[in-house]
Amino acid sequence: MLASITRNFARAAGLAALTAGLSLALGSTAFAGETLEKIKARGTIKVGVGTSPGFFAPDSNGRWNGFFVDFGRALAVTVFNDPEKAEFTSSSPQQRLPALQAGEFDILLSGVTQTITRAFKLGFHFGPVVFYDGQGLLVNKSLGVSKGTDLDGATIGIQSGTTGELNIADFFRKTKKTFKPVVIEDTKEFIQALDTGRVDALTQDASDLAIKRTQLAKPDEYVLLPERLSKEPLVPAIRGGDDEWLEIVNWTVYATIQAEELGITKDNVDSFLASEDPAIKRFLGTDPSLGEAIGLDPKFAYNIIKAVGNYGEIFERNIGKATPVGFERGYNQPWTQGGLLYSPPFR
Numbered sequence: 001m002l003a004s005i006t007r008n009f010a011r012a013a014g015l016a017a018l019t020a021g022l023s024l025a026l027g028s029t030a031f032a033g034e035t036l037e038k039i040k041a042r043g044t045i046k047v048g049v050g051t052s053p054g055f056f057a058p059d060s061n062g063r064w065n066g067f068f069v070d071f072g073r074a075l076a077v078t079v080f081n082d083p084e085k086a087e088f089t090s091s092s093p094q095q096r097l098p099a100l101q102a103g104e105f106d107i108l109l110s111g112v113t114q115t116i117t118r119a120f121k122l123g124f125h126f127g128p129v130v131f132y133d134g135q136g137l138l139v140n141k142s143l144g145v146s147k148g149t150d151l152d153g154a155t156i157g158i159q160s161g162t163t164g165e166l167n168i169a170d171f172f173r174k175t176k177k178t179f180k181p182v183v184i185e186d187t188k189e190f191i192q193a194l195d196t197g198r199v200d201a202l203t204q205d206a207s208d209l210a211i212k213r214t215q216l217a218k219p220d221e222y223v224l225l226p227e228r229l230s231k232e233p234l235v236p237a238i239r240g241g242d243d244e245w246l247e248i249v250n251w252t253v254y255a256t257i258q259a260e261e262l263g264i265t266k267d268n269v270d271s272f273l274a275s276e277d278p279a280i281k282r283f284l285g286t287d288p289s290l291g292e293a294i295g296l297d298p299k300f301a302y303n304i305i306k307a308v309g310n311y312g313e314i315f316e317r318n319i320g321k322a323t324p325v326g327f328e329r330g331y332n333q334p335w336t337q338g339g340l341l342y343s344p345p346f347r
Contacts, residue, residue: 048105094161127236134228136206259310
């Protein structure tokens with residue numbers, strides 16, 4: 001009996017030590033519960049973004065627009081019921097994660113890829129995937145290549161501070177080919193390197209390359225190769241340890257996905273308020289019990305859809321086929337239509 005008690009005590013002590021070590025690594029004691037309090041005291045949500053038209057860019061009046069920007073506005077609706085209470089600031093790939101860790105932002109909506117090292121080693125938490133992407137290769141058509149392995153020995157430009165550096169090295173190592181990396185920090189220089197022939201190709205998230213192609217002097221002379229070298233799930237990122245803030249981010253994104261699955265849009269949402277479907281009543285807050293139970297405005301999902309629309313509307317408005325970016329939905333469709341978008345139940 002004594003031996004058993006000793007063993008159990010040792011296990012408990014070991015688990016406590018592991019938990020304490022993990023909590024320290026993730027920074028949970030430093031930021032627990034603080035984010036929402038600071039946001040409410042400040043009156044705005046500080047959102048870190050990038051600079052890629054379609055995803056995030058200011059217009060001629062300085063107003064930010066784009067796919068990720070709309071999710072920032074949706075979050076402001078959840079917290080304040082006001083889409084204008086989100087403050088957007090551009091941050092480079094090299095500076096965005098340190099800036100988030102330092103508290104300069106409440107959330108990053110800048111096309112951050114979710115990885116295990118960013119979760120454990122750097123101590124970040126991630127919301128749902130808002131864009132399923134993959135690393136691609138942008139090349140001059142004159143090279144006559146159709147796949148990545150055709151670039152054996154090529155000089156390839158890589159944006160510093162991204163997951164692209166490791167991905168491209170892994171790809172060429174796996175395929176037993178060689179390449180010459182040129183790591184570039186400045187975004188304008190990154191594009192110019194291909195335009196001037198300094199590099200044979202650029203590698204980055206395919207979504208980013210599709211936009212950069214439109215910024216080249218002669219876009220029609222370049223092609224984005226069809227293969228993808230990696231999985232790049234792009235997610236909202238916050239500092240680790242603040243579970244309340246994480247769940248607010250999670251369910252804000254899920255609300256846009258659930259609305260599309262239910263066929264609820266910005267234009268028709270009011271017509272659903274008379275629905276007797278219990279799931280729709282909970283979702284839109286005509287049955288207030290769910291919102292009251294979780295401490296949010298019972299109509300937070302309704303307010304989001306009324307302000308920015310459902311996921312499909314956000315996608316098509318900013319980066320869909322009718323826009324200069326011209327993306328197909330692909331994996332970024334609801335699971336009911338063969339895509340990967342899936343919301344947990346609102347109950």
